[in-house]
């Protein structure tokens with residue numbers, strides 16, 4: 268098999284390997300797997316070693332296919348571009364109009380230059396031919412030309428000035444739009460891969476810029492054709508214009524480039540595939556096998572054999588090979604068409620010597636060349652603009668992505684709400700995380716009533732569903748099935764924002780914001796964040812005040828969340844206070860939660876397992892501080908430590924494998940000897956073992972042991988005694 272092209276055929280239906288694909292679209296939106304609809308009939312060519320399928324239908328937006336081109340333009344692009352222009356006009360009307368006026372004038376500048384130059388050359392030609400020509404005409408044309416050039420220079424300068432101002436307005440506007448969209452997403456929607464986008468505000472600006480370039484090219488082409496028709500009277504009339512346009516029209520409109528078609532090519536040459544395989548063997552990963560098998564000679568021989576068999580078969584990019592073949596044809600026809608104006612002029616001069624003008628022909632020839640490039644730019648700009656408009660459409664469509672979670676219409680609390688705190692009722696709840704691959708739901712068969720104002724403790728093994736249940740109660744997610752009632756009403760009937768205002772969630776997933784300590788804490792309740800006394804009070808309760816006040820700038824010290832990036836400079840200063848800043852972030856988060864309490868609206872407080880960041884003493888202190896403000900609140904704590912809290916809880920919910928295993932008070936559950944008693948005894952026995960080790964080695968109890976806090980020690984010991992005797 269030699270040469271670039273062996274066979275060509277026309278088939279209908281898609282090549283199977285392209286029929287279904289997961290794509291990250293050019294627009295940056297991740298698309299789910301879905302079958303690609305059957306494309307247009309496609310051609311098959313053998314281009315060197317590649318079997319190549321080409322569907323010209325993919326380029327149906329080419330100017331040749333006028334119907335689909337205009338359908339696409341009028342139904343798809345123009346409305347989007349109109350929307351873009353309206354948005355920008357509302358934003359900066361004067362700058363936008365000035366920008367397009369400058370674009371228009373720059374667009375016609377070449378045609379104006381062409382007309383002035385033509386007039387000047389004609390006058391000069393008459394002078395040279397000894398005809399009666401006014402020197403004033405030549406001087407006027409020259410003045411006009413110089414003035415126009417100066418005007419064009421000014422236009423370019425002012426367009427650049429306007430360009431930067433408009434650009435920053437457009438980018439700021441769309442950045443704000445993207446911020447609103449991103450910040451407005453609820454958790455399930457933000458975790459949905461199909462709604463993620465990598466598009467930036469730059470896309471909007473680039474679409475506008477393309478539109479302005481396209482507009483400039485259209486104005487330029489139209490004005491130059493108009494000018495050519497004016498000038499053509501001296502060079503052979505409208506037919507001469509057509510002769511000049513023949514080449515650019517043929518090259519840019521009459522042929523569709525392979526790069527605009529939809530193609531799929533695969534190597535189907537067995538010798539070449541084997542050659543590639545042999546090349547792979549030179550990689551390090553095969554080194555040991557090749558040395559131990561003494562295969563080097565065999566590989567070289569096989570490689571030479573394949574090379575001989577392939578001879579001159581092209582291995583290059585098949586699209587390039589096709590383009591080269593297409594180019595060959597285009598070049599020959601194009602070169603012949605390039606001479607058409609001259610051929611026409613020669614014939615015209617012979618037939619009508621009196622009306623013949625050499626200057627007209629010179630102008631037209633140079634204009635034909637310039638038009639060639641303008642047509643080329645229009646076609647390229649058209650393709651580029653389509654891509655940009657598609658991105659813009661996707662940018663706008665992110666604005667229309669609806670949140671998965673239903674928002675209600677009733678404000679919480681309302682007159683029916685319980686003043687003692689939020690009351691919850693969960694009925695047959697099942698829940699799987701969005702996009703979770705797990706066959707088992709994270710929660711199932713959950714039925715539970717939590718009375719208003721109660722203190723509830725969730726316990727259970729790792730992964731049993733405690734945090735997930737807290738997330739559902741806080742309405743970070745909605746159940747996959749079943750219903751959640753808040754104060755007897757479906758949770759979806761309440762406005763999400765009002766529920767959030769009435770709840771505090773303290774969990775381990777919180778982050779430090781890139782603001783000052785004061786703001787980090789104050790953002791617990793933005794309405795009062797300027798009241799530094801309240802911020803300090805919250806800091807004290809959360810345990811961060813002592814550290815913050817030691818810093819040079821105190822509460823005004825700014826913490827950056829990109830601490831890892833900053834820390835590259837910190838490694839040389841192990842004692843630097845910012846290390847500590849990263850370590851104690853939990854204290855700020857807790858302080859933020861206390862700040863939130865200042866709102867006075869809180870009816871529900873959920874604390875999800877702060878124990879990993881706290882020793883038992885710290886946990887005890889935190890819970891006590893939280894419990895001080897218990898009035899009018901339902902409180903739910905997730906903890907791994909059994910002791911003080913579990914014994915004082917109104918209700919303990921013990922979770923196992925996503926289900927509620929038991930519900931009850933501490934003493935009842937211990938008596939029941941079920942899951943709770945089992946977990947409790949595991950911890951009690953571990954504690955007793957540690958305690959006896961300490962007695963043996965004389966260290967006393969460790970601070971991390973559960974139940975070692977003051978009076979609680981007695982309670983813990985008592986209960987351990989009781990339980991061990993069980």
Ligand SMILES: Nc1ncnc2c1ncn2[C@@H]1O[C@H](COP(=O)(O)OP(=O)(O)OP(=O)(O)O)[C@@H](O)[C@H]1O
Pocket residue numbers: 700703709727728729730731732733734735736876922
């Ligand atoms: N964001 C998530 N996406 C998918 N699955 C999750 C997600 N978070 C938790 N899960 C799964 O849900 C189940 C319950 O997890 P959950 O975190 O609620 O348990 P937990 O009892 O709070 O555990 P731990 O005590 O370790 O925090 C687990 O199987 C976990 O793998």
